[in-house]
Amino acid sequence: MSSAQTPTAADLDTLSLQLGRPVRDVVAISARCVCGNPLVAATAPRLSNGIPFPTTFYLTHPVVTAAVSRIEADGEMNRMNDRLAADPELAAAHRRAHEAYLAARAEIGARAxxxxxxxxxxxxAGGMPERVKCLHVLVGHALAAGPGSNPLGDETLQLIAPWWTAERCSCAGAWDIAAEVPSRDLSRHVRRQNQGYSVLNRDSEPGRDGA
Known part of the structure; x- marks a missing residue:
């Protein structure tokens, strides 16, 4: 995480266009496309409205998120969970990814x-350390921390290679660069702000409604 870059104003605008809503509390750009556009945003563990936010590495690029969603829809998470239950070495690696995620979040929190x-x-996040409940989280971590940091995230990156790889730019047409940058936030975290809050359910997919 020491190499993660502080976001520029242009980065924040791009993130908002990628997500279709105003981005908030981004501490660093943890991974970029070969062209320089953001792929993963590192988000503060407590949002500026006071809400705790566990999804530190938020996958933002529409092409990558769509590709990962295809893999999820194909049932890959169930297959990974079966493997975690049967393979102690894989389960241990998954737990190490969980521990690395917590350490990285502490660093991001310190920066924020x-x-x-x-x-x-x-x-x-993402079901770690015991299960897989959101591949977007695992891919975000894998891209941010590099190969070997999140083995199941690495596997997912291989599975989405027909639609996206790190070696080529897939930004053209992925979002409307001429659009007005979104200024109104309708995400569930904002909607809940005046309703009280408890930590996001670990069984949910926190990464798709955050940053």
Whole structure:
């Protein structure tokens, strides 16, 4: 994470266009397309509205997120969970990815100045350390931290190769670069702001409604 880049104003605008909503509390750009556009945004563990946010590495690029969604729809998470239950070595690697995720979140939190976030203490994302519940999270971590950091994220990157690889740019037409940058945030985190909040359910897919 030490090599992650502080986002520029242009990065933030691009992220908002990629997501279709205003981006918020981005601390760093953790992975970029070969052309320089953001792929993964590192988000503070506590949002500026006070809500804890466990999805540190948020996958933003529409082509990558769509490709990962295809793999999820094909049932790959169930197959990975079966393998985790049967393969102690894979399960141990998955737990190490969980521990690395927590360590990276602590570093991002320190950069953001958020301080401790006890609501998500020990909770990573994506179903780690025991299951797989969101491949977007695992891919975001794999892209941010590099090969070997999240083995199942690495596997998913191989599976999406027919639609996206890190070696080629897939940005053309992926979002409307001429569109007005979104200014109104309708995500569920904002909707819940005045309703009280408890930490995101670990069984949900936090990464798709955050950053």
């Amino acid at each position: 100045g958020t301080g401790p976030v006890p609501e998500i203490d020990g909770i990573s």
